[in-house]
Each structure stands twice: as structure tokens, then as C-alpha cells.
Amino acid sequence: MGRIRRLVLDTLKPHEPSIIAMAEELSVLEGISAVNISIYEIDRKVENAKITIEGESISYPLVLEVIEEMGGAVHSIDEVVAGKKIIDDAVTLQD
Amino acid sequence: MGRIRRLVLDTLKPHEPSIIAMAEELSVLEGISAVNISIYEIDRKVENAKITIEGESISYPLVLEVIEEMGGAVHSIDEVVAGKKIIDDAVTLQD
Amino acid sequence: MGRIRRLVLDTLKPHEPSIIAMAEELSVLEGISAVNISIYEIDRKVENAKITIEGESISYPLVLEVIEEMGGAVHSIDEVVAGKKIIDDAVTLQD
Amino acid sequence: MGRIRRLVLDTLKPHEPSIIAMAEELSVLEGISAVNISIYEIDRKVENAKITIEGESISYPLVLEVIEEMGGAVHSIDEVVAGKKIIDDAVTLQD
Amino acid sequence: MGRIRRLVLDTLKPHEPSIIAMAEELSVLEGISAVNISIYEIDRKVENAKITIEGESISYPLVLEVIEEMGGAVHSIDEVVAGKKIIDDAVTLQD
Amino acid sequence: MGRIRRLVLDTLKPHEPSIIAMAEELSVLEGISAVNISIYEIDRKVENAKITIEGESISYPLVLEVIEEMGGAVHSIDEVVAGKKIIDDAVTLQD
Amino acid sequence: MGRIRRLVLDTLKPHEPSIIAMAEELSVLEGISAVNISIYEIDRKVENAKITIEGESISYPLVLEVIEEMGGAVHSIDEVVAGKKIIDDAVTLQD
Numbered sequence: 001m002g003r004i005r006r007l008v009l010d011t012l013k014p015h016e017p018s019i020i021a022m023a024e025e026l027s028v029l030e031g032i033s034a035v036n037i038s039i040y041e042i043d044r045k046v047e048n049a050k051i052t053i054e055g056e057s058i059s060y061p062l063v064l065e066v067i068e069e070m071g072g073a074v075h076s077i078d079e080v081v082a083g084k085k086i087i088d089d090a091v092t093l094q095d
Numbered sequence: 096m097g098r099i100r101r102l103v104l105d106t107l108k109p110h111e112p113s114i115i116a117m118a119e120e121l122s123v124l125e126g127i128s129a130v131n132i133s134i135y136e137i138d139r140k141v142e143n144a145k146i147t148i149e150g151e152s153i154s155y156p157l158v159l160e161v162i163e164e165m166g167g168a169v170h171s172i173d174e175v176v177a178g179k180k181i182i183d184d185a186v187t188l189q190d
Numbered sequence: 191m192g193r194i195r196r197l198v199l200d201t202l203k204p205h206e207p208s209i210i211a212m213a214e215e216l217s218v219l220e221g222i223s224a225v226n227i228s229i230y231e232i233d234r235k236v237e238n239a240k241i242t243i244e245g246e247s248i249s250y251p252l253v254l255e256v257i258e259e260m261g262g263a264v265h266s267i268d269e270v271v272a273g274k275k276i277i278d279d280a281v282t283l284q285d
Numbered sequence: 286m287g288r289i290r291r292l293v294l295d296t297l298k299p300h301e302p303s304i305i306a307m308a309e310e311l312s313v314l315e316g317i318s319a320v321n322i323s324i325y326e327i328d329r330k331v332e333n334a335k336i337t338i339e340g341e342s343i344s345y346p347l348v349l350e351v352i353e354e355m356g357g358a359v360h361s362i363d364e365v366v367a368g369k370k371i372i373d374d375a376v377t378l379q380d
Numbered sequence: 381m382g383r384i385r386r387l388v389l390d391t392l393k394p395h396e397p398s399i400i401a402m403a404e405e406l407s408v409l410e411g412i413s414a415v416n417i418s419i420y421e422i423d424r425k426v427e428n429a430k431i432t433i434e435g436e437s438i439s440y441p442l443v444l445e446v447i448e449e450m451g452g453a454v455h456s457i458d459e460v461v462a463g464k465k466i467i468d469d470a471v472t473l474q475d
Numbered sequence: 476m477g478r479i480r481r482l483v484l485d486t487l488k489p490h491e492p493s494i495i496a497m498a499e500e501l502s503v504l505e506g507i508s509a510v511n512i513s514i515y516e517i518d519r520k521v522e523n524a525k526i527t528i529e530g531e532s533i534s535y536p537l538v539l540e541v542i543e544e545m546g547g548a549v550h551s552i553d554e555v556v557a558g559k560k561i562i563d564d565a566v567t568l569q570d
Numbered sequence: 571m572g573r574i575r576r577l578v579l580d581t582l583k584p585h586e587p588s589i590i591a592m593a594e595e596l597s598v599l600e601g602i603s604a605v606n607i608s609i610y611e612i613d614r615k616v617e618n619a620k621i622t623i624e625g626e627s628i629s630y631p632l633v634l635e636v637i638e639e640m641g642g643a644v645h646s647i648d649e650v651v652a653g654k655k656i657i658d659d660a661v662t663l664q665d
Contacts (some may be wrong), residue, residue: 002122002130004115008280019270020194020250027192027272034273035192040473042266050473052279060115076137078282080114082122083129089147089283090103092173093184093325093335097312097320099305135283145283155305171327175304177312178319184337185293187363188374188515188525198470209460210384210440217382217462224463225382230663232456240663242469268472279473287502289495290509345495361517365494367502368509374527375483377553378564378610378620388660399650400574400630407572407652414653415572420568422646430568432659458662469663477597477605479590535590551612555589557597558604564622565578567648568659 003031004058006081009051013072019049025066031057050078054086099153101176104146108167114144120161126152145173149181194248196271199241203262209239215256221247240268244276288316288342291366296334298357304334310351316342335363339371383411384438386461389431393452399429405446411437430458434466479533481556484526488547494524500541506532525553529561573601574628576651579621583642589619595636601627620648624656 013022019037026035032055041048049072053063060077067074081087108117114132121130127150136143144167148158155172162169176182203212209227216225222245231238239262243253250267257264271277298307304322311320317340326333334357338348345362352359366372393402399417406415412435421428429452433443440457447454461467488497494512501510507530516523524547528538535552542549556562583592589607596605602625611618619642623633630647637644651657 002119004119005129006280007115008282010284019267020197020272023270023272024192024194027274032273034195034271034275034277036269036271036277036279038269038279038473039266050279052277054277076134076284077114078284079131079133079280080118081129081131082115082118083127084122085129087129087131087147087149088280089131089133089145090101090174090183092103093190093323094105094171094173095283097309099309100319102305133283171324172304174321174323175308176319176321177305177308178317179312180319182319182321182337182339184321184323184335185291185364185373187293188380188513189295189361189363196470198472200474209457210387210462213460213462214382214384217464222463224385224461224465224467226459226461226467226469228459228469228663229456240469242467244467266474268474269470278470285473287499287510289499292495361514362494364511364513365498366509366511367495367498368507369502370509372509372511372527372529374511374513374525375481375554375563377483378570378608379485379551379553386660388662390664399647400577400652403650403652404572404574407654412653414575414651414655414657416649416651416657416659418568418649418659419646430659432657434657456664458664459660468660475663477594479594480604482590551609552589554606554608555593556604556606557590557593558602559597560604562604562606562622562624564606564608564620565576565649565658567578568665569580569646569648 002082003056004060004080004082005054005086007053007058007060007063007077008079010075010078011049011051011067011072012046012075013049014046017070022070026053026063029062031055031059097177098151099155099175099177100149100181102148102153102155102158103174105170105173106144106146106162106167107141107170108144109141112165117165121148121158124157126150126154192272193246194250194270194272195244195276197243197248197250197253198269200265200268201239201241201257201262202236202265203239204236207260212260216243216253219252221245221249287367289345289365289367290339290371292338292343292345292348292362293364294336295360295363296336296352296357297331297360298334299331302355307355311338311348314347316340316344382462383436384440384460384462385434385466387433387438387440387443387457388459390455390458391429391431391447391452392426392455393429393450394426397450402450406433406443409442411435411439477557478531479535479555479557480529480561482528482533482535482538483554485550485553486524486526486542486547487521487550488524489521492545497545501528501538504537506530506534572652573626574630574650574652575624575656577623577628577630577633578649580645580648581619581621581637581642582616582645583619584616587640592640596623596633599632601625601629
């Protein structure tokens with residue numbers, strides 16, 4: 001099976017536990033080397049967080065388990081990179 | 096025959112199997128080193144995915160087979176790079 | 191526990207002590223290698239400062255303690271990076 | 286005679302043969318190291334393709350022959366680079 | 381105490397002494413490696429200058445002394461970087 | 476005398492000889508290492524070409540001779556770089 | 571005295587001598603390594619030229635002498651860099 005090298009997730013989560021706690025939890029999962037969590041909208045009870053994960057071999061089920069255990073939900077998977085290295089989507093004349 | 100080094104495809108696919116599964120499948124094809132799948136529109140039943148593939152020698156028939164076996168369809172081939180290395184299209188005064 | 195490598199905080203603080211004093215104090219905390227404090231709005235009595243902190247292992251409680259001892263308050267935590275290296279959030283077709 | 290190192294061509298071509306076949310054919314011509322073909326407009330019967338070619342010594346007559354044999358036509362030559370290395374046009378205060 | 385590595389100052393100064401003289405004076409202060417002075421507005425009697433200073437360990441009191449001795453005034457301190465290296469403020473989804 | 480390292484010329488030329496021929500001719504002049512010719516406007520009989528030339532020591536009289544022998548005319552010299560290396564114009568707060 | 575490493579000058583000059591001649595003259599002054607002259611406006615009798623000079627130790631009086639001997643005038647000094655290295659002005663949240 002191919003190795004997942006980057007995942008970008010659009011998530012909704014309660015304010016607590018904080019994105020600091022969530023980044024710490026995700027970053028120690030096997031096969032993950034770095035986690036970036038950025039807030040793009042804050043409401044009274046919840047916040048929308050964009051989660052970017054990079055690593056040698058990311059397990060989405062384990063990632064999802066951590067997010068849901070902390071009360072979060074994944075709205076959509078916006079980008080996936082698999083293979084021997086990480087590439088961005090190529091900018092084309094259609095974009 | 097020249098070697099295909101990058102392909103950028105505009106595709107339509109059902110939500111399942113996910114882009115994670117599709118990226119995993121594509122990334123293990125012979126001659127492919129990395130696959131980026133980015134969602135740019137989501138409808139109730141389908142999603143539009145931009146697929147960027149890079150490698151030493153990409154076989155489009157094999158790529159198409161995987162996409163179609165997973166229920167997807169290729170709308171258009173937006174960019175192709177062939178040769179000894181990968182180059183972007185040059186930005187000109189006409190763009 | 192995972193290591194926090196970057197924190198971006200939106201803060202409110204009185205003009206005194208200055209952001210020079212605050213940057214000096216934060217930069218000597220254990221596990222911190224660099225601190226950037228940028229002012230984005232100035233009022234008569236207070237100023238809004240965006241604080242970016244990078245390091246090998248940042249302790250948010252210690253950071254918060256320094257900010258509050260100097261009369262400041264953290265409005266929101268805008269970005270957190272954890273893991274073996276620092277990554278930015280990936281730019282996607284959804285952004 | 287000076288060596289042509291980059292050519293950027295604005296072309297019109299039928300959908301078949303595909304840009305994959307055309308990139309493969311062009312990339313194996315003597316003196317060519319990489320070919321990028323990007324589609325910028327698609328009609329019912331034809332497509333507009335921007336072709337960027339780089340190499341050690343590109344022969345325009347051979348390139349033109351391949352494009353025309355595949356049913357394509359060159360609308361205009363938008364950029365040419367010749368010499369010991371490839372340079373972009375310098376961005377000036379007049380642009 | 382932490383070391384100040386970059387200071388960005390918004391200043392007002394008379395036309396004379398020139399920003400050449402001021403840059404020369406500031407650049408020889410202990411702990412300073414480079415000074416950039418950029419004019420962003422010119423009036424009949426005064427000019428607004430943005431001063432960017434980088435170094436191993438910048439003393440703000442000494443910097444202020446030089447600016448004031450030359451007839452200038454610091455309107456605001458817009459950015460401070462302290463620590464073992466210089467980092468820019470991280471671009472976030474809130475910017 | 477100082478060495479000219481980059482010239483950017485705004486020129487008008489007939490369609491024939493082509494910019495391919497002109498780039499080839501210019502690129503073999505003594506002291507020139509690379510020539511970029513980009514078309515920015517095409518009329519029925521003539522085309523406007525931006526010519527960027529880089530090298531160790533460019534002779535403008537020789538460049539002008541080639542352009543005029545091929546039926547072209549130099550409208551303006553938009554940028555000149557001289558010295559031991561090539562630098563772009565610095566972007567300032569006045570731009 | 572501190573060393574001037576970069577100067578950006580806004581100048582007005584007659585069409586002759588050309589910016590080629592002026593760049594050649596300036597580039598051979600002691601302490602100067604590169605000169606970029608870019609035209610940003612052309613009138614019937616004069617032209618506005620932005621002059622960027624970089625070097626190990628630039629003498630403004632010598633630079634001014636060359637510009638004035640060639641019939642030019644310095645409107646304003648837009649940017650000065652002094653010190654052990656060249657830095658750009660830092661982009662801040664105030665810009």
C-alpha cells in the first residue's frame with residue numbers, strides 16, 4: 001500500500017481541549033513528523049481548525065481517532081499526498 | 096518513446112473510495128514517485144479532484160485504470176511534462 | 191508528549207513594559223529559540239501584538255505567565271506547530 | 286550559430302493525438318531535455334496549448350514538423366532564449 | 381537577558397543630517413550588523429523613515445540616543461525579534 | 476571602463492527574420508552569455524519585442540548593429556546593469 | 571565610520587549621455603560592485619531613472635559627482651543600507 005505523506009483536514013472542535021493539546025497528541029502518532037493546526041474561525045462554543053499533517057506514513061484512522069476523542073469532527077479531507085516524497089499540486093493555466 | 100514526468104488531471108469522483116485510498120493506489124504504480132490529490136468542489140454525491148502525479152515514467156493508461164476502477168472519470172488532462180527533468184510552463188508577457 | 195515548535199498568539203498589552211522588554215523575557219525561556227513581536231494596532235492605552243514563538247519545546251504555561259506578569263492578555267491562539275520540525279499550513283484549493 | 290535553449294509556443298491542436306502523445310514525441314527530439322504542454326482553452330473540436338520546451342540546442346524546424354504531423358498549428362512564438370544558459374526576461378519598471 | 385536581533389522603527393526626522401549619515405552612525409554601534417533606512421514620505425521640513433536594524437545584540441537605548449542626537453524621533457516600535465536567530469512573524473489564516 | 480552585465484531593450488521589428496534567428500545572432504556576440512526575447516504585442520506587419528541580454532561584457536553598439544541589420548529598431552533602453560555582478564533594482568517603499 | 575552598502579536614488583537626467591554610459595562610469599568607482607539603472611518615465615528632453623548601487627563601501631559624494639557631471643540631478647535618496655551585510659527593510663504588519 002502507498003504511504004500517506006501529507007493530509008490537510010478541515011475540522012470543527014470545541015475550544016477545550018486546546019489546539020496545543022491536539023497538536024501535541026497528533027504529533028506523537030507513529031509515522032507523523034509534524035502537525036500544524038491553524039484556526040480560521042472562532043464561534044462562542046466551537047472553532048474551525050485547518051490541520052496539516054506531514055510524515056513518513058500517516059494513518060488516517062489513528063488521526064481521526066485522536067480528533068474525535070478530543071471532541072472534534074472532520075468536515076472534509078482537502079488534500080492528500082502519497083508516495084516517496086511530498087509534492088504540491090502543480091499550478092496550471094486552468095487554476 | 097519519451098518519458099512522462101508529470102500529469103495534471105481534472106477528475107470527478109464519488110466520495111467513496113476516499114482520495115486517501117485513491118492516492119495510495121496511484122502512488123504505488125510503477126514509475127510514479129508522488130501523487131497529490133486536492134479537492135476543489137464538493138457536491139452531495141460527487142467531488143471534483145485535481146490530481147498531480149510526478150515520477151520517472153508515468154503510464155497514463157495505468158493511471159486511468161485506477162481512477163476508473165474507483166468510480167472516477169477524467170474530465171481533462173490539463174498539463175503534461177515529458178523529458179529528462181520536470182519544468183513548469185514559462186511565464187511570458189502573453190500570460 | 192509531543193513538542194510544541196511554534197506558537198502564534200494574538201495579544202493585548204499596555205504600552206509599558208515595551209515589546210522590547212517582552213521579547214527579551216520570552217526569548218530566554220527554556221526551549222525557546224526566537225520570538226517575533228509585531229504591533230498591528232495601537233490605541234491610547236493599549237496595543238495589539240502578534241507574537242510568534244519558535245523553539246525546540248515551547249511551554250505555553252510559561253509563555254502565558256510572562257505575558258500576564260507584564261500586564262498582557264492572550265486573545266487567541268491562532269496557530270500551533272508540533273513535532274520533529276516546523277511546517278506551515280499547506281495552501282490548498284479550498285483557501 | 287547560437288544555441289536555442291528555450292522556446293514558448295502558442296498552438297492550436299485537435300484533441301487527438303493527445304498532449305501526452307505530443308509531449309512524448311517532442312521530448313525525444315535531439316537537443317531537447319524537457320517539454321511542458323499546458324491547455325488553456327478547450328473547444329468542441331480543438332484545444333489551445335502552450336508549449337514550453339527547454340534543452341541544450343533546440344531545432345525549431347524539427348519541433349514544428351512534429352506539431353504539424355500531429356495536426357497542430359503554431360499561432361505564435363511567444364518567447365525564445367538562446368545562449369550558454371536560460372534566463373527569464375528581466376522584470377523592469379516599465380512592465 | 382535575551383538578545384535583541386531585529387528592531388523596526390517608525391521615525392520622523394529633519395532632512396539633515398541625511399539618512400546616509402544616520403545609517404552610518406547606527407551601523408557602527410556595538411552589536412549591530414546592518415541598518416536599512418527607507419523613506420516612505422517626504423514633507424518640506426521633515427521626512428518619515430522606516431529603520432530596520434539587525435544584529436547580534438541590539439541596544440535600543442543606544443539606537444534611540446543616535447536618532448535623537450540627529451534630531452529624529454521614534455513614533456513607534458513596529459517589530460522586535462529576540463533570541464538565537466531572526467524569525468519573521470508567521471503568516472496565519474487570521475492575517 | 477565598467478562592464479555592462481545586463482541590458483533590457485524595448486524594440487520594434489518585422490515578423491521576419493523571426494525572434495529565433497535574432498536570439499541566435501545576438502547570443503553569439505562576444506561577451507554575451509544569454510538572450511531572452513519575449514513578444515508583448517503583435518500587429519499585422521510588426522511585433523514589439525522585449526530583449527533581455529546578460530553577459531560578462533556586453534557591447535551595445537554590436538547589439539544595436541545586429542538588431543538594425545535584421546530590420547528592427549530600439550525604442551528605449553529600459554534597464555542597464557554594470558559591474559562585477561548583476562543586481563535587480565531594489566524594491567523600495569516609494570515603488 | 572560605517573560603510574554604505576546600498577544606495578537607491580531617484581534621479582532626473584537628460585537622454586544623453588545614456589544610462590549605459592552612466593552605469594559604466596558609476597560601476598568603476600572605488601567600493602562599488604554593481605549598478606542598476608532603471609528608467610521609469612521618459613519625457614521629450616529628460617528621463618527619470620531609479621539608480622540602485624551596491625558595494626563594499628559606497629562614497630555618496632563620488633556618486634553624486636558622476637551623476638551631476640553627466641547632467642543629472644538627485645531628487646531623493648529613497649533607501650540606504652549600511653553595515654557588514656545588506657538587508658532589505660523588514661515587511662511588518664504596519665506596511
